[in-house]
Amino acid sequence: xxxxxxxxxxxxxxxxxxxxxxxxxxxxxxxxxxxxxxxxxx
Amino acid sequence: xxxxxxxxxxxxxxxxxxxxxxxxxxxxxxxxxxxxxxxxxxxxxxxxxxxxxxxxxxxxxxxxxxxxxxxxxxxxxxxxxxxxxxxxxxxxxxxxxxxxxxxxxxxxxxxxxxxxxxxxxxxxxxxxxxxxxxxxxxxxxxxxxxxxxxxxxxxxxxxxxxxxxxxxxxxxxxxxxxxxxxxxxxxxxxxxxxxxxxxxxxxxxxxxxxxxxxxxxxxxxxxxxxxxxxxxxxxxxxxxxxxxxxxxxxxxxxxxxxxxxxxxxxxxxxxxxxxxxxxxxxxxxxxxxxxxxxxxxxxxxxxxxxxxxxxxxxxxxxxxxxxxxx
Numbered sequence: 109x110x111x112x113x114x115x116x117x118x119x120x121x122x123x124x125x126x127x128x129x130x131x132x133x134x135x136x137x138x139x140x141x142x143x144x145x146x147x148x149x150x
Numbered sequence: 151x152x153x154x155x156x157x158x159x160x161x162x163x164x165x166x167x168x169x170x171x172x173x174x175x176x177x178x179x180x181x182x183x184x185x186x187x188x189x190x191x192x193x194x195x196x197x198x199x200x201x202x203x204x205x206x207x208x209x210x211x212x213x214x215x216x217x218x219x220x221x222x223x224x225x226x227x228x229x230x231x232x233x234x235x236x237x238x239x240x241x242x243x244x245x246x247x248x249x250x251x252x253x254x255x256x257x258x259x260x261x262x263x264x265x266x267x268x269x270x271x272x273x274x275x276x277x278x279x280x281x282x283x284x285x286x287x288x289x290x291x292x293x294x295x296x297x298x299x300x301x302x303x304x305x306x307x308x309x310x311x312x313x314x315x316x317x318x319x320x321x322x323x324x325x326x327x328x329x330x331x332x333x334x335x336x337x338x339x340x341x342x343x344x345x346x347x348x349x350x351x352x353x354x355x356x357x358x359x360x361x362x363x364x365x366x367x368x369x370x371x372x373x374x375x376x377x378x379x380x381x382x383x384x385x386x387x388x389x390x391x392x393x394x395x396x397x398x399x400x401x402x403x404x405x406x407x408x409x410x411x412x413x414x415x416x417x418x419x420x421x422x423x424x425x426x427x428x429x430x431x432x433x434x435x436x437x438x439x440x441x442x443x444x445x446x447x448x449x450x451x452x453x454x455x456x457x458x459x460x461x462x463x464x465x466x467x468x469x470x471x472x473x474x475x476x
Contacts, residue, residue, distance in 0.1 A: 140473015142336045145413060147278070 152177055153431050154204055154212040154232075156223065158189045160298030160390050161237055161266065162215030164424020166193055168464060169431060177209060206231035211434050213237070213265075213427050217300035221246035228259050233434050235427055237266040239304055241314065244269075244350035248357070251444040258442045264354045265430045265447060267422035268293035268367075268396045271415060272351060273358050273448025274426070274458045275398045275468065279411040283402035286362050290401075291351050292333045292344045294370035295394020297420040302387030309371055309379035311348025316356045316365040327376045331368060335395035336416040336469040342395075344368035345376065358448035370395075394419030412471035422466055429460035 152175035155162050159180075166176050166189060176195040180186040183197075190197045198204065204212065204227075212232045214220045218240035224247060227234045234254075236247055247263045254261040264270050272291045280286060296302040311326045329346040351367035359365075371379075378384060397414040415422060426447070433452050445451050462468060 140471060142414070142469040143472055145278070145468040145470045148281075 151175070151435060152209045153435075154179065154198060154201075154209050156180070156201070156212060156214050157216035158182070158185050159215060159217075159300060160420040161301075161423045161427065162213070163189055164420050165213050165215060165427045165431070166195060168424050168428030170195060172428070172432060174432070174435070177204070201227075202230070204230065204232065211235065211431050213431055215427070218243040218304065219246070221250065224261060225250055225253060228253050228257050228261060231257065231259065233260045233262075233437075235262045235265045235430050235434070237264075237270075237423060237427055239264070239266060239269060239301070239350055241311070241348050241350045241353070244353055248353065248444055255443040260434060260437065260441055260443070260445055262430050262434070262445045262447070262452075264350060265427045267297070267394065267415075267419050267426065268349075269351050269354045270426045270447050271396050271422055271461065271466075272398050273355060273446060274454050274461065275396070275413045275415075276355065276359065276400060277448045277450065277454035278458055278468075279398070279400050279413055279470075280359075282411050283400065283404045283409055286359065286400050286402040288364040288366075288399075288401040289355055289359060289362050290364075290366050290368075290399045291355070292331075292335075292342075292368040292370070292397045292399075293395060293419075294335055294339055294342050294344075295419045296387070296391035297394075297423055298390055299387040301419065302391065303383065305347070305369060306375075306379060306383050308347040308349055308369065309345065309375060313346035313348055313367070314352050315346070315367070316352050316362070318363050321352075327371070327379055329366075329368065333368070333370075333397055334471070335397050336414045338393060339395045339416050342370035343372075344370045347371075354446045355448065357444075358446045358450075391419050393417065394422065396422065414469050414471070415466055416469075417466055425461045425464040425466050426457075429457050429464065432460060433457055 154177040177198045179198040213235045220238040326347045349367040352365045395416045
């Protein structure tokens, strides 16, 4: 029984580690940023 | 014409330096006589021992840069005939200052409430962003950093207090330290976890922008700040905080589509506060007798655009966020 529980837990950990390593693919795109305020002429 | 500054801590000293660099004569008053004398020597200003000796004819404007409460002193100075600029960021003190509107109108004097980084510059930034949208529904303000030790103590207390907000036509109360949101400030600050806190911003911004349906204010905090907020400060605050930041976000509609505009500043909080209060003082030196009562930055009564121009001229760089909401 204990061996089965350890085996199931190990399998779950391997699966989770695999998902984490795999991820969704790629670096999230960066959009936007700060720039000095543009102001219309008064 | 000269400007009197009461309190020569981080903010008061910055205001004094900004005004003297603009050629304005400054009178300094502080209960700490040595600090008063030291700053007076440094910037070649005069010290003032007795506030009742201030003459409104020669010193029409007084900047209060002491710790809160500032309302009792503001009332006294209004009744003596001065225009008063307050830098308080305490909610109860701000409420009492706003209640001095009738006193200020009766004396035909101006009381500027919240002339500092946040509140203060935040109102000017929102006024600057307002023309970019057709209508504003929401204003969300956040800040990071502190000025001097008094400011640090005030912010420590604020995290443990009741955070007020304006929400769909009514005031709401939430626990300080709640409402975590990761907000992005201009570099070098970057992302900071910000939380609701007992801040006067919603009171002042609701006054300046009464048609906006939601207004909130947050301050950055670490896990340690939140855990120790209800305890006395464990270590004495630094003489002056490092680089601070102010961030404003307005949400509204433009041509029928939802839009968001974000602006921010990253600079030492004391420098921002000094520049804002000094700009307001310079503006009050020009003002005619047609304006009186409480003024909040962003309400349009003191030409917010010109005020922001002056703040920028004093070395504060304002940034806008381009792209999706920060």
